[in-house]
Amino acid sequence: MGINGPRFEELPHTADWAMRVTAPDLAGLFAEAARGMNALTGARPAPGPATHRTVNLSAPDAESLLVAFLSELVYAAEQERITFARFHVDMFEDSEEWKLKVEMDGAPILSLNKSIKAVTYHNLQIRQTPKGYEVEIVFDV
Amino acid sequence: MISIHDLTRISDHEWEIPQNFRPDMRVPVRIFATRELLDQIAGDKSLEQAVNAATLPGLVGRVVVMPDMHQGYGFPIGAVAATEFPQGVVSPGGIGYDINCGVRLLASSIEAEAAAPHMDTLATLLNQYCPSGVGKDGVVRVGVPELERVLREGARWAFKNGYASETDLAHTEEGGCVEGANPAKVSDRAKERGRAQIGSVGAGNHFVEVDVVEAIFDPETARAFGLREGCLVAQIHCGSRGLGHQVCTDYVQEFQGAVKRYGIELPDRELVCAPMDSPEGQAYLGAMRAAANFAFANRQILAHSIRRAFEETFARVGARYTVPLHQVYDICHNMGKLETHEVDGERIKVCVHRKGATRAFGPGSPSLPPEYQQTGQPVLVPGSMGTASWVLAGTKESMLRSFGSSCHGAGRTMSRAKAKHDVRGEDLRRELEGRGIRVRAGSMSGLAEEAPRAYKDVDAVVETVCAAGIARKVARLRPLAVVKG
Structure with missing residues (x-):
């Protein structure tokens, strides 16, 4: 995972998919997790005009917010056949909960190699590292 | 990290992780495996996950894991855990995202040898009538009010609409309809995902397969199950599709707060749970049962589609068979069910979480139809693609030692990434076709x-x-045609 290359990598898992994601900040971690999930599924957008969407979510902690955000993308892929490729993420934490606003651009799915059933909480923990943030995510496939 | 040296050998086929292995364990873990299978199991994190599962509040007896065990998320795949009703917990992650994933077996009197020239046609029609793969809709699309009837009635909804026979229902766990389903506890998003997916296989390891009954080990039981050596059978492996995935996603998120409210500490957030008698527990049980009913209806519609493919294939060649595709049984292997079991000499009501484990009730169980009272429940064990599948029967021993449960398949041992790296799909297809599949x-x-x-x-x-x-052996099946997403 180089500075300019993808900041996600697939991890060994016997049955499902696991991925490690790193980023200098939390907002970048969320965007990179979404890009990593797209890479795992092999989602290819159809050429043509982009679809723009704004997602607002809240959760009691950052991990729950990450699950909620990626679950939105799972739903969009399965139900609406839309994949998103560009993400502008803003995050806020107040005393009660974490809030997320994502501006995303996407397109109808041209092809998809693999679908994800769900984003799990299995051993899910966002960690601070000397270089920023890191998380390992397990997907049920 | 747990190793084989931490296990106590009970017999050649049973091992135990004692309750004192880790302070947060509430019960021991019993593993059914040979030493050789245990070496494979120890290669991933499944033993650690089994220990984690043994920390749930309200567990009774022991956590049991099957020899097809492998790493999952939260529970390992192949785990059985029973919590005492009503104060024990129910854990959505311990049942899984594909609620009521299961297997249905249909048997015929069509001889495989006579059918051989028509297998290409049959495979093509099955592929046409049983939609499979990423993002494929099912053959039935319903509005929300009708979907809510599906969620309440399961395979009985299919029966009312002409897609099932009475025998189909009698030969399905719970008669194809789990009581206590509550569609009001299923989110709008889950319902939206399910509306167009009834009668679809999905992707991953789900499939429709035609096999030949290659060998029979117990002729009397095989006769009771309607299995004939040398004849065709069809298997369906799938579950509750996007609807079930969404129900589990919703409640795993919801229960993150519930564990805090009930003061439950767990080693993994995927294990979140709530007492069965709490509002949260009751809501999940109602939604989970609704998703289970959706899966029963889904497999029933697929059975109808398979029958159509068989009828068209063999009608074209003038073949006759008197009882077209008799349903042997339909089993669930991702479920939470209220059952009564004997624990420490006392019969108690428990919620049995089966995550990648098949119910395997023995002879005399009141849950079985009269024709299976002597034999025990058919236990359907699909193998990996291109290898044998098995029909087993439940035993009285399984009632005493594994909460009436047995294995559910072969169990993965290699990651998907490595399989894709080592195997080219096109080469595999040629290899299977070369073997007549x-x-x-x-x-x-x-x-x-x-x-x-x-x-x-x-x-x-x-x-x-x-x-x-x-469990005990009844028949071995050899694949002839596979439809996958």
Whole structure:
């Protein structure tokens, strides 16, 4: 995972998919997790005009917010056949909960190699590292 | 990290992780496996996950794991855990995202030898009538009010609409309808995902397969099950599709707060749970049962589609068969069910979480139809693609030692990434076709992920549960045609 290359990598898992994601900040971690999930599924957008969407979510902690955000993308892929490729993420934490606003651009799915059933909480923990943030995510496939 | 040296050997086929292995364990873990299978199991994190599962509040007896065990998320795949009703917990992650994933077996009196020239046609029609693969809709699309009837009634909804026979219902766990389903506790998003997916296979390791009954080990039981040596059978492996995935997603998120409210501490957030008698527990049970009913309806519609493919294939060649595709049984292997079991000499009501484990009730169980009272429940164990599948029968031993449960398949041993790296889907398809197995697959990379070498030897798994006494062999099936997403 180089500075300019993808900041996600697939991890060994016997049955499902696991991925490690790193980023200098939390907002970048969320965007990179979404890009990593797209890479795992092999989602290819159809050429043509982009679809723009704004997602607002809240959760009691950052991990729950990450699950909620990626679950939105799972739903969009399965139900609406839309994949998103560009993400502008803003995050806020107040005393009660974490809030997320994502501006995303996407397109109808041209092809998809693999679908994800769900984003799990299995051993899910966002960690601070000397270089920023890191998380390992397990997907049920 | 747990190793084989931490386990106590009970017999050649049973091992135990004692309750004092970790302070937060509430019960021991009993593993059904040979030493050889245990070496494979110890290669991933499944033993650690079994120990984690043993920390749930309200557990009774022991957590049991099957020889097809492998790493999952939260629970390992192949785990059985029973919590005492009503104060014990129910854990959505311990049941899984594909609620009521299961297997249905249909048997015929069509001789495989006579059918051989028509297998390509049959495989093509099955592929046409049983939609499979990523993002494929099912053959039935319903509005929300009708979907809510499906969620309440399961396969009975299919019966009312002409897609099922009374025998189909009698030969399905719970008669194809789990009581206590509450569609009001299923989110709008889950319902939206389910509306167009009734009668679809999905992707991953789900499939429709035609097999020949290659060998019979117990002629009397095989006769009761309607299995004839040398004749065709059809298997369906799938579950509750996007609706079930969404129900589990919703409640795993919801229960993150519930564990705090009830003061439950867990080693993994995927294990979140709530007491069965709490509002949260009751809501999940109602939604989970609704999703289970959706899965029963889904497999029933697929059975109808398979019958149509068989009828058209063999009608074209003038073949006759008197009882077209008799349903042997439909089993669930991802479920939470309220059952009564004997624990420490006392019969108590428990919620049995089966995550990648098959109910395997023995002879005399009141839940079984009269024709299976003497034999025990048919236990359907699909092998990996291109390898044998097994029909077993439940035993009285399974009632005493594994909460009436047995194995559910071969069990993965290789990651999907490695399987894709090592196997080319096109090569695998040629190899299978060379062995006389027709393959209709939507994705070559998906096919490669399911390569037989990615799984344990299903024969070794079956030998283990039979030697341990928690199931007994009835028949072995050999694949002839596979439809996958």
